[in-house]
Amino acid sequence: MSAQQISVAVLGAGGRMGSEAVKAVEAASDMQLVAALGRGDSLDQVVEAGATHIVDLTVPDSTEANVHFAVENGLHAVVGTTGWDAQRLQRLEQKLTEHAGVAVLIAPNFALGSVLASAFAAKAAQYFESAEIIELHHPNKVDAPSGTAVRTAELMAAARRELHVPPSPDATESQLDGARGAVVEDIHVHSVRLRGLVAHQEVLLGSAGEQLSIRHDSFDRASFMPGVLLGLRTAASRPGLTYGLDGYLDLGL
Ligand SMILES: NC(=O)C1=CN([C@@H]2O[C@H](COP(=O)(O)OP(=O)(O)OC[C@H]3O[C@@H](n4cnc5c(N)ncnc54)[C@H](O)[C@@H]3O)[C@@H](O)[C@H]2O)C=CC1
Numbered sequence: 001m002s003a004q005q006i007s008v009a010v011l012g013a014g015g016r017m018g019s020e021a022v023k024a025v026e027a028a029s030d031m032q033l034v035a036a037l038g039r040g041d042s043l044d045q046v047v048e049a050g051a052t053h054i055v056d057l058t059v060p061d062s063t064e065a066n067v068h069f070a071v072e073n074g075l076h077a078v079v080g081t082t083g084w085d086a087q088r089l090q091r092l093e094q095k096l097t098e099h100a101g102v103a104v105l106i107a108p109n110f111a112l113g114s115v116l117a118s119a120f121a122a123k124a125a126q127y128f129e130s131a132e133i134i135e136l137h138h139p140n141k142v143d144a145p146s147g148t149a150v151r152t153a154e155l156m157a158a159a160r161r162e163l164h165v166p167p168s169p170d171a172t173e174s175q176l177d178g179a180r181g182a183v184v185e186d187i188h189v190h191s192v193r194l195r196g197l198v199a200h201q202e203v204l205l206g207s208a209g210e211q212l213s214i215r216h217d218s219f220d221r222a223s224f225m226p227g228v229l230l231g232l233r234t235a236a237s238r239p240g241l242t243y244g245l246d247g248y249l250d251l252g253l
């Protein structure tokens, strides 16, 4: 093993994403897969195997404990699992202050096109009256709205606040529960679950007489793997918490 090799443990290795990540790490000449864990496996295996990095692609209920374990053991973590709300992020930041030099990347979406689409949407949301998000996924997804949609809404809302853009106009007075979707920081988010889909998102922006749609489609989970590898290659040089793969990219937007 060369000195520069990254020793990776994949958590959630039997899942849709985890199994892709196992293949991607095995195919990377600068990485070595040292452990592949599924539900019920002891995290101690990660340390015993000599991992320097973990990739977490598990479930929202498990990810926080997995990442805290990694940090406590001095391992860098690249995390794609959803469920990282403000409280979890805050607890993780606190934990990282006790373990200087350890890096965690929480990436709601590893696909470069998706990261770009969210960044474009945030910029564009400053210039339109109305802004809503539709996310569309395979029906086996356990969470709604998607982590990507939540992050996109947060970025859009922050950008709109910066320019004092008022909330989107909406005259709805009565509705069936859920008819207007979930509301994330004033942005309505609609979740579609449909057999045949993988991971898709459309941001709709409207002003008088015009509409801009910003759409991204992942047709295959291979689309997420360059981002996973980028995360693994970059993490050690970016100690502390990074939320969003855009934090490792120079998007200049
Ligand atoms: N950031 C990104 O680009 C992407 C993120 N995701 C997210 O990744 C997560 C996984 O998605 P999928 O692979 O589609 O789900 P999945 O259900 O196919 O895979 C999850 C796997 O984790 C295993 N698991 C559960 N708890 C575990 C634990 N404590 N230790 C080890 N393994 C454990 C399960 O048995 C299962 O095999 C979801 O939160 C999903 O939203 C999915 C696609 C892209």
Ligand SMILES: O=C(O)C1=N[C@H](C(=O)O)C[C@H](O)C1
Residues within 6 Å of the ligand: 082, 108, 109, 110, 137, 138, 141, 142, 145, 146, 147, 148, 149, 198, 199, 200
């Ligand atoms: O569960 C999925 O499939 C995906 N999950 C992530 C999310 O919730 O945003 C990333 C991508 O959308 C695929």
